[in-house]
Amino acid sequence: MTAETVVGVGRRAAAADFRTCPYTGLKVDAAAQTLIKANAVAAVVFLLIGGLMGLLVALTRWPAVHLLPADWFYLVLTGHGANVLLFWIIFFEIAVLYFASAVLLNCRLPAPKFAWLGFALMVVGAIITNVVVLQGESSVMFTSYPPMMAKPNFYLGLILFAVGALIGCAIFFATLAIAKQERTYEGSIPLVTFGALTAAIIAVFTIASGAIILIPTWLWSLGLIGEIDPLMYKVVWWAMGHSSQQINVSAHVSIWYMVGALLLGAKPLSEKVSRTAFFLYILFLQLASAHHLLAEPGLTASWKIVNTSYMMYLAVLGSMIHGLTVPGSIEAAQRKNGYDKGVFEWLRKAPWGNPAFAGMFLSLVMFGFIGGISGVVLGTEQLNVLMHNTIYVPGHFHGTVVTGTTLAFMAGTYLVLPLIFQREIVWPKLAKIQPYLFGIGAAGISLFMMGAGTLGVARRHWDITFSDAELSFAHSAGAFLMMGLNGVFAILAALGGAIYVLVVVGTVLFGKKITAGHKLTFPLHAGGGAAVSQYGSHATTKLPGTIVLVAIFFVCFVLYYFINWKYLSELWLFR
Amino acid sequence: MAVTPPAQRIWWNEPIERVELTWVIIAFLWGLFMFGFMIAWHFIGGQNLSREAYRIAPSKYEAKVEEFAKKHTVREEKGVPVVKPPAGSDIYILGRLWQWWPILELEKGQSYRVHISSIDWQHGFSLQPTNINIQVHPGYEHVITLTPTEAGEFGIVCNEFCGIGHHTMTGKIYVTEPKRAESGQRLADGR
Amino acid sequence: MTNETETEQTPEHVPMMQQILDNPFLLLFLGVTIPTVLYILWGVMEVASIPLAD
Numbered sequence: 001m002t003a004e005t006v007v008g009v010g011r012r013a014a015a016a017d018f019r020t021c022p023y024t025g026l027k028v029d030a031a032a033q034t035l036i037k038a039n040a041v042a043a044v045v046f047l048l049i050g051g052l053m054g055l056l057v058a059l060t061r062w063p064a065v066h067l068l069p070a071d072w073f074y075l076v077l078t079g080h081g082a083n084v085l086l087f088w089i090i091f092f093e094i095a096v097l098y099f100a101s102a103v104l105l106n107c108r109l110p111a112p113k114f115a116w117l118g119f120a121l122m123v124v125g126a127i128i129t130n131v132v133v134l135q136g137e138s139s140v141m142f143t144s145y146p147p148m149m150a151k152p153n154f155y156l157g158l159i160l161f162a163v164g165a166l167i168g169c170a171i172f173f174a175t176l177a178i179a180k181q182e183r184t185y186e187g188s189i190p191l192v193t194f195g196a197l198t199a200a201i202i203a204v205f206t207i208a209s210g211a212i213i214l215i216p217t218w219l220w221s222l223g224l225i226g227e228i229d230p231l232m233y234k235v236v237w238w239a240m241g242h243s244s245q246q247i248n249v250s251a252h253v254s255i256w257y258m259v260g261a262l263l264l265g266a267k268p269l270s271e272k273v274s275r276t277a278f279f280l281y282i283l284f285l286q287l288a289s290a291h292h293l294l295a296e297p298g299l300t301a302s303w304k305i306v307n308t309s310y311m312m313y314l315a316v317l318g319s320m321i322h323g324l325t326v327p328g329s330i331e332a333a334q335r336k337n338g339y340d341k342g343v344f345e346w347l348r349k350a351p352w353g354n355p356a357f358a359g360m361f362l363s364l365v366m367f368g369f370i371g372g373i374s375g376v377v378l379g380t381e382q383l384n385v386l387m388h389n390t391i392y393v394p395g396h397f398h399g400t401v402v403t404g405t406t407l408a409f410m411a412g413t414y415l416v417l418p419l420i421f422q423r424e425i426v427w428p429k430l431a432k433i434q435p436y437l438f439g440i441g442a443a444g445i446s447l448f449m450m451g452a453g454t455l456g457v458a459r460r461h462w463d464i465t466f467s468d469a470e471l472s473f474a475h476s477a478g479a480f481l482m483m484g485l486n487g488v489f490a491i492l493a494a495l496g497g498a499i500y501v502l503v504v505v506g507t508v509l510f511g512k513k514i515t516a517g518h519k520l521t522f523p524l525h526a527g528g529g530a531a532v533s534q535y536g537s538h539a540t541t542k543l544p545g546t547i548v549l550v551a552i553f554f555v556c557f558v559l560y561y562f563i564n565w566k567y568l569s570e571l572w573l574f575r
Numbered sequence: 576m577a578v579t580p581p582a583q584r585i586w587w588n589e590p591i592e593r594v595e596l597t598w599v600i601i602a603f604l605w606g607l608f609m610f611g612f613m614i615a616w617h618f619i620g621g622q623n624l625s626r627e628a629y630r631i632a633p634s635k636y637e638a639k640v641e642e643f644a645k646k647h648t649v650r651e652e653k654g655v656p657v658v659k660p661p662a663g664s665d666i667y668i669l670g671r672l673w674q675w676w677p678i679l680e681l682e683k684g685q686s687y688r689v690h691i692s693s694i695d696w697q698h699g700f701s702l703q704p705t706n707i708n709i710q711v712h713p714g715y716e717h718v719i720t721l722t723p724t725e726a727g728e729f730g731i732v733c734n735e736f737c738g739i740g741h742h743t744m745t746g747k748i749y750v751t752e753p754k755r756a757e758s759g760q761r762l763a764d765g766r
Numbered sequence: 767m768t769n770e771t772e773t774e775q776t777p778e779h780v781p782m783m784q785q786i787l788d789n790p791f792l793l794l795f796l797g798v799t800i801p802t803v804l805y806i807l808w809g810v811m812e813v814a815s816i817p818l819a820d
Contacts, residue, residue, distance in 0.1 A: 024578075070739055104578055141736050145697050147713060148738070176790050187584045188788050191577040197790050201797035208798070209806065230697055230712045231816075235809040239801065257577035267576050271586040273595050274577075275787050282793050286801035290809070295710045297628035297717035298816040299809065305613050307805050313606030320602035324595065329577070381613045382622055388708040389699040389734040456703045458734035463742040466732075470653050470674065471745045473703060473730030543594055550598060554605075561609070565616075571707055573621040573686075573722040587784035629819035636819075716819050 016108030021419060022516040023524050024262070027184075028420070031112035032102035036095045036420050038119055039168075040413070041508065043091035046126060047406075048501050050083025055494040058445070062487025063464065063480050070462040074139040077460060079130065081142025085401065086161070086244065087126045092409045093199060093251050094122075094168040099420070100196030100254065101172050105189065107179035111171060118167030121160050129157030141460060143241060146217065146228040155218035159211065166207045169200045191268050191275065192261070195254030198278045203247045205286055209239035234293060242289040245401060249319070250281055252363065252408035256326045259360040259411055263351060265525040266333035274325050280318035284310040291375075294384035301381065308379045316376060323368050323553065328546040330361075333525075343544045354522040359411025359435035363404055366439065370446045371399030373557050383564050386571070391461075391483075392453025399446035402493070407439055410500050417504065418520055423511030428521045431503045438496025444489025452482035454567075624709070627718040633694035636716055640667040644677045652678055657749070665690060668731075668746070670698035670711045672738060675731040675746020683750050686722045699735030702748070708734060723750040 017030040053076045059067040060076075068076060102109040109115060131153075132138050138150035176197070179185060189197070213236040219225045257274070260266035268274040290307030293299055310316060334346035351357045374396040377383055387393060417425055425431050457464055457479050464483065466473050514520070583589065591599075617623050643666065648656040657678040660666045662685035669676045670693040681687060691700055693713040700709045705725075709717070731746035786792060 070742065074736070074739065074741075145735070148696050148736075173790060173794070185580050187580045188586065188784070189790075190579050191581075194787070197793065198797075201790075201794050204794060205798045205801055229714070229813070231715060231813050232810060235813060236806060239806055243801070261576040261578045265576065269595055270589055270591050271581045271583075272589060273591055273599065279787060279793070282797040283800050286797075287805050289801075289805055293809070295624065295708060297710070297712060297715045298626065299812050300626055301617060301623070303808055303812055305610070307809070309606075309610045309613065311804070312610045317599070317602050317606050321595075321599060324598045328594070376609070380609070382616050382620060382624070385622065385624060385708055386706055388710065389701065390706070390708060454706075456701065456706045456732070458699065458701060458732055460736040461732075461734065461742050466742065466745055468740075469743040469745040471655070471678070471730070471747050473732060473745050476704065547594060554601070558605070565612075568622050569620065571622050572702075572705060572724050574707070575621070575623050575625055575720050585778060585780060585784065587781040587787075628816050630816055631819035715816065 018108075022518075023419060023520070026103055027106040029102050029108045031115075032098050032109040033420055035109065035112065035115050035119065036098050036103075036416070039091045039095035039098070040416055040420075042119070042123060042126075043088050043095065043409075044413075044501060044504050046083045046087035046091060047497070049130070050080055050085075050088055051494060051497045051501075053077075053080035053083060055490055056080075058487050058490030060462070061464075062484050062490075064484060065487060066463075071136070071139070073462045074141075074460075075133060075136060078139045078141050079133045082129055082133065082158075083126075084406075085142060086158070087122075089248055089401070089405060089409075090161070090165050090244070091122065092412075093203070093247055094119075094165065095416070096251050096254065096409075096412070097168060097172040097196055097200055098175075099416070100190075100193045101175035101179070103420075104193050105175070105179040105185050107175055107182065107184040109171065110174045110178050114167055115171045118164040118171065121164030121167065123164075125157045125159070125161030125164060127157070128153050128160065132157065143237065144217070145237075146220070146230050146233050149221050152218055152221040155214050155221060159214050159218060162207045162210045162214070165203065169203050169207070172196070172200045188271075191271060192254045192258045194275055195250055195257060195278055198281050199247045199250035199254065201282050202243055202250060202286055206240050206243040206247060209236055209243065213237045213240065231296065231298065234296065238289040238292040239286065242292060243286045245397065245405075246281070246285045246288065248401060248405040249285065250278065252367070252405045253278075253319075253322050253326070255408045255412045256322070256360055256364055257329070259356050259408075259415065260326060260330045260333065262415060262524050263354060263357050264330055264333040264337065266329040269325050269328050269332065273321060277318040277321035277325070280314050280321075284315040285318070287311060288315065288375075288379060291379040291384070294379070294381055295388040304381050308381055308384075313376075319368075319372060323364075323372075324546060324550050326364055327361075327549055328543050331543045331546045343548060347545055351522075353432055354414070355431045355435050356411045356414035356522060358432075359407050359414070359439070362435055362439040363407040363411060366407070366443050366446075367400060367404030368553055369556060370443060371396060371401075371404050373560055374399055374446075374450060376557070377561060377564050380561075380564075383568055386564065386568055387453055389459055390453035391449045391457045391459045394459050395446050395449030395451075395453055398442060398449065402442040403439060403446060407435060407442065410435060410438065413500070413504060414522060417507050417511065418514055418522075421508055421511070422514045423507045424514055424518075425503065425521055426506040426511050427503055430499050431522075434496055434499045434503065436496075438493055438500065441489050441491070441493025441496050445486055445493055448482045448486040448489060452479050452486065455479040455482065457483065625717070625719045629716045629718075630714060631692065631716045633692070633713050636692045637669065637694050639690075640669040640676070643667045648677070649680065652747075660687065663687065667691075668700070669694060670700065670733065670744075671695050673733070673740035673744035675700070675733070675744065678747045678749070680749040680751060681723050682753055683723050683726045684753050686720055689719045689721045690716055691719065692716045696737045697735050698733050698737050698744070701732040701734040703730045703732050705729060710735065723748075726750045726752045 138154040140150040287307040659680040698711040733744035
């Protein structure tokens with residue numbers, strides 16, 4: 001079987017137009033390069049729209065500001081969810097998939113016309129959904145739980161977007177097949193590509209689930225189907241809603257490895273362990289969709305426990321492994337780069353002034369400590385009742401999707417700009433502080449929302465003073481303080497986000513064209529693509545710094561876990 | 576590097592560093608513990624969400640709640656009946672746009688079979704400041720055996736988005752001290 | 767087809783686990799089947815088995 005029959009309308013290898021990257025030595029297919037650019041640009045556009053909406057949400061939930069009226073608040077909140085949780089993230093992920101397949105494997109992208117079709121569908125779908133949300137009457141939140149109904153185009157836009165993304169995944173798999181057939185690489189695919197493969201597999205499951213539930217819901221909104229069972233909807237919808245965020249996890253972990261490799265020459269401590277960790281993601285990560293159904297009627301404890309624990313926490317094991325191997329590989333590389341003094345010289349002398357590294361490392365730390373720990377606690381069968389649907393939930397997922405994924409994607413962008421757009425980053429001083437500003441802002445948002453949720457504040461709620469309610473209820477002063485601080489940190493994060501958009505747009509439009517041999521403002525590791533030694537920990541088997549970091553993480557994890565059980569045990573009794 | 580194919584063709588047989596192996600074992604055991612603890616809490620814990628649920632037509636559920644309220648109403652508050660059911664009985668809460676209905680008066684330390692459902696959209700039953708949060712679906716009647724462990728006035732907030740009036744959807748539960756203690760107190764006062 | 771080229775290319779014995787991890791389409795199959803069975807099918811069956819109220 002030839003590559004052509006695999007992908008239908010493919011190009012012959014000879015027809016593809018390659019250039020060689022002067023910094024990494026990689027062969028870059030022109031078609032892949034243009035597609036990566038297009039997807040990255042679309043991603044940033046939707047980040048801008050969604051981020052702005054997010055700021056409006058946070059300013060409305062700041063009790064002292066209370067910016068928007070209720071109808072606008074719910075409208076903007078619906079748009080915020082769709083734009084950042086879906087459009088920004090998936091566009092960027094498609095760019096990551098094309099990069100990790102075509103570029104890293106020195107391969108052409110098969111059927112670029114199909115890839116463009118997918119891109120067009122995604123753009124059209126995203127625009128349709130945005131328009132219908134802005135028209136009002138579709139403020140059903142991102143989750144669109146029936147029997148609440150949006151206009152048909154709300155679902156149609158999402159379906160088109162999903163079909164487009166599915167085409168992107170198909171192109172990724174086809175590229176893997178072709179690269180293997182045309183032997184553009186030796187042996188196994190690189191670890192980063194394996195991580196991208198993990199993301200693509202989860203994406204296929206995600207999109208298929210989305211189709212299963214959104215197509216009938218669309219028909220229902222058109223009046224062609226009588227009823228959608230709300231509980232059934234929720235089970236299947238979350239196979240999409242939560243798994244889509246697991247695509248993020250796999251993609252941003254890949255980016256962690258990639259940034260470590262390109263900036264510091266880091267190698268995985270062991271291919272076996274890191275790949276097994278991704279393999280655990282492939283098998284079990286999607287089961288965590290059950291996190292959203294722990295407070296639901298009618299589901300058995302067995303189903304809840306097996307699924308919410310990602311099958312005995314084996315996917316959490318995967319994340320904890322990455323939590324050691326990513327900083328571990330960086331420590332090993334840095335020690336080899338000459339920073340071998342004491343426990344933490346490797347970390348102190350890391351390139352903190354390079355926004356790609358700063359963003360990546362902050363993402364790693366905050367994803368683990370904020371998003372990761374809170375996710376396991378929130379997803380514990382019984383503990384969930386303490387926080388279900390409180391603003392703790394958005395607190396948690398801003399810890400994963402914003403401090404984790406978005407920050408990692410921003411860090412990745414600082415590599416994409418010079419390597420794919422071939423433009424020198426404009427305003428390097430602004431770019432330098434950007435990850436810190438955004439990271440601190442996002443961490444604040446996450447922590448204060450989690451704090452407010454612990455005090456009972458509801459998510460997706462316009463007025464926590466309940467001033468219009470018949471029966472009044474007053475939240476504690478602490479809850480109001482937390483929501484105010486959330487607003488303050490949202491402004492910080494928005495500032496960081498605005499600088500990011502500014503730097504990206506400025507670079508794409510006005511950045512100096514990079515010519516071969518040019519010294520980059522934010523240089524890559526001198527080793528380029530060449531391997532310094534076979535394995536990361538070679539000759540530096542001791543990683544004391546990483547051990548300390550991991551030990552601190554573990555202690556925090558265990559303490560926070562048991563504190564929540566103590567809270568739970570003080571509740572009213574129910575069974 | 577992580578962006579290049581593994582240096583060895585056969586990488587599966589490479590040895591694992593001690594630090595990695597130790598961490599894998601610790602993380603695996605911790606996962607097993609957390610998994611076991613969820614199961615264990617079903618036996619040792621007092622807070623486990625019931626599985627008991629039934630499909631029911633919203634109109635039928637509404638009728639059940641109204642009958643229940645009629646039977647046990649003791650007074651009214653802002654037009655909403657305050658219902659004081661006997662200890663240990665079946666009690667009903669209705670979520671609708673935009674209120675939790677009726678107001679309940681329960682006794683501390685007594686168990687009640689609480690039925691919860693919605694007659695329109697999904698709602699989030701959020702008992703505050705206790706912070707017990709349960710999802711409420713139209714068409715499904717969830718039955719939970721609930722035992723208040725503290726006395727006082729509690730708010731019910733809706734924490735699932737249910738339209739433009741979502742933030743006005745509240746309810747109330749009063750929990751009174753046990754009767755026996757109350758009467759004992761009165762006796763003591765009398766002397 | 768892929769396996770043939772592989773054996774041609776690498777005479778050494780590739781361990782079973784590495785063969786699995788090197789096969790994207792097998793991984794795709796596993797990654798879609800496991801959650802479909804454990805999460806969706808099992809979950810939908812549980813919802814469907816909720817009894818009617820009397």
